Each structure stands twice: as structure tokens, then as C-alpha cells.
Amino acid sequence: MKQKRVIETNEGIQDRVTVEEFDAMQRHFRDRGILETEEIIKSGICTGLVVEIGPGPGYLGLEWLKATSGTRLVGVEISPAMIALAKKNCADYGLGSRTSYLEGNAVSIPLEDNSADHVFSNGSLHEWEDPAAALNEIHRVLKPGGTLFISDLKRDLNRLLMAFMRFFVPGKRIKQGFVTSVRAAYTQDELVELMHRSPFDGFKIRETAFGLTMRGIKR
Numbered sequence: 001m002k003q004k005r006v007i008e009t010n011e012g013i014q015d016r017v018t019v020e021e022f023d024a025m026q027r028h029f030r031d032r033g034i035l036e037t038e039e040i041i042k043s044g045i046c047t048g049l050v051v052e053i054g055p056g057p058g059y060l061g062l063e064w065l066k067a068t069s070g071t072r073l074v075g076v077e078i079s080p081a082m083i084a085l086a087k088k089n090c091a092d093y094g095l096g097s098r099t100s101y102l103e104g105n106a107v108s109i110p111l112e113d114n115s116a117d118h119v120f121s122n123g124s125l126h127e128w129e130d131p132a133a134a135l136n137e138i139h140r141v142l143k144p145g146g147t148l149f150i151s152d153l154k155r156d157l158n159r160l161l162m163a164f165m166r167f168f169v170p171g172k173r174i175k176q177g178f179v180t181s182v183r184a185a186y187t188q189d190e191l192v193e194l195m196h197r198s199p200f201d202g203f204k205i206r207e208t209a210f211g212l213t214m215r216g217i218k219r
Contacts, residue, residue: 045149
């Protein structure tokens with residue numbers, strides 16, 4: 001029997017202690033080379049002005065910038081505390097001239113129509129209050145021919161992998177946050193249905209051991 005989705009807060013991580021714990025986890029993922037950087041580039045997102053929805057402390061976008069040339073990144077983040085940390089990490093990377101962070105979310109992106117070459121997001125889809133409206137908003141800011149890449153957890157995560165990840169992530173609050181994120185995540189069938197109702201064409205959804213990835217094009 002499919003577990004019912006339990007909606008998670010759409011306010012992001014706000015308090016300083018949890019932000020710092022999340023930063024430590026993402027930095028650990030970066031150091032172990034398990035961020036989605038290569039998957040994003042393989043999806044065709046390697047040029048132009050790119051928007052990252054929900055960058056958190058910024059490591060994924062910053063690693064993507066390092067791996068590409070002549071690119072610029074705009075991070076759209078709901079949490080002011082995360083924005084402050086992402087800016088600090090950006091300065092440490094020496095990528096300030098290619099990066100900016102704006103307060104906003106997936107249903108209210110503070111950019112003009114047809115202004116972004118591509119958009120990507122990792123680990124935030126399950127927090128979007130209205131994913132259908134968010135996909136419409138992303139479609140609005142993308143230029144024709146632009147690519148959307150989304151990766152996130154899946155709700156039907158294998159129990160052994162679930163236990164492994166709970167052990168792997170640091171901090172009591174982050175562990176609990178991981179559990180609530182899995183409960184709020186989508187299944188592959190739900191994501192297919194969502195994309196069928198979206199304005200994106202030629203979308204492809206792939207299931208991995210830990211989650212789902214989706215690529216769509218604005219025609």
C-alpha cells in the first residue's frame with residue numbers, strides 16, 4: 001500500500017543552528033563527491049545564466065560554476081539565513097562575480113520572463129507549496145529551448161537505504177528533517193502525472209536508488 005504524502009513546511013530552514021548543521025552535511029556530501037553536479041551538466045545545463053531554486057548553503061551551484069565556464073548563477077532561496085551562508089561560501093570559492101542570491105521561492109521567482117537559459121533544483125521539490133504553480137513559474141522565466149532539471153528524494157525509498165541515510169546524516173534535527181522530507185517527497189508515478197499537467201515538453205523522469213531526477217524543455 002502506497003504511503004500517503006505528508007506535506008512538509010515550505011518555509012525552509014530558518015534557525016541558525018539547523019542552518020549550520022545542514023551546511024556541515026552538504027559540505028560533507030561535496031567532499032565525498034556525491035552532489036548532483038555531473039548529472040546537471042549531462043542534462044545540458046552548462047552555459048548561460050542559470051537559476052538554482054533552493055540552493056541552501058550553495059555548494060551544488062558553486063561546484064557547478066567551477067565545472068563550467070562563462071556561466072552565471074542566480075540562487076533563489078526562501079531562507080534569509082541560508083542566503084547569508086551561501087554568500088559566505090560563495091566568497092570562499094571566489095565566485096562572487098558570477099553569482100547572486102535572491103530571496104524568493106519556486107512560485108515567486110524575482111526574475112523577468114524569458115530571462116534564464118536554464119533552471120535546476122536539488123532537494124526542494126517536496127517543499128514546494130504548489131508544484132504545478134511552481135512549474136508554470138519556472139516555465140515563465142526560462143527562455144525558449146531552456147532546460148529544467150530537478151532531483152529530489154522519493155517517498156517509496158527502500159527501508160534499508162532509509163536507515164542508512166538516517167545514520168549517515170549528522171545532527172538530531174537534520175536526521176528528523178530527512179525523515180519528514182522523505183514523507184513529503186513524491187513517487188515516480190506522481191511526478192509523471194505532475195509533469196503531464198505542466199507546460200514542459202519532452203520530459204524524462206529517471207528513478208535512482210535514493211530518489212528521482214526529471215529533465216524538461218521549454219519549447
